[in-house]
Amino acid sequence: MASCLASAPFNEVRGYYLQPKEKQLKVSEFFKPERFIRSTSVGALIMSTAIGVGAVLSPVAQERFNALRDWSRANQTETLVLLFVVHQMLQSSRAAALLEAVAKKAD
Numbered sequence: 001m002a003s004c005l006a007s008a009p010f011n012e013v014r015g016y017y018l019q020p021k022e023k024q025l026k027v028s029e030f031f032k033p034e035r036f037i038r039s040t041s042v043g044a045l046i047m048s049t050a051i052g053v054g055a056v057l058s059p060v061a062q063e064r065f066n067a068l069r070d071w072s073r074a075n076q077t078e079t080l081v082l083l084f085v086v087h088q089m090l091q092s093s094r095a096a097a098l099l100e101a102v103a104k105k106a107d
Contacts, residue, residue, distance in 0.1 A: 004044035
């Protein structure tokens with residue numbers, strides 16, 4: 001969160017200089033303190049929450065994926081059958097969506 005807050009003023013300056021020349025706003029119109037504070041605080045909160053949740057869930061997800069990998073190595077035939085069934089389900093769903101889109105286009 002601190003790094004987002006520290007880099008925010010530089011991001012605003014970068015945004016000012018990257019404006020299209022034909023639509024360029026004056027400095028006083030571009031820099032609005034209330035907009036800057038709101039967008040910076042919301043952006044920093046979103047990023048820090050995402051990183052925090054990722055840090056908490058990554059070890060759990062890694063354990064689950066390792067267990068799944070170990071199971072699939074020990075049960076190769078079952079893994080292939082499972083993947084085939086999932087593939088068939090996805091293909092069936094895609095085909096149904098395609099037929100529905102064609103039917104709507106025909107109407």
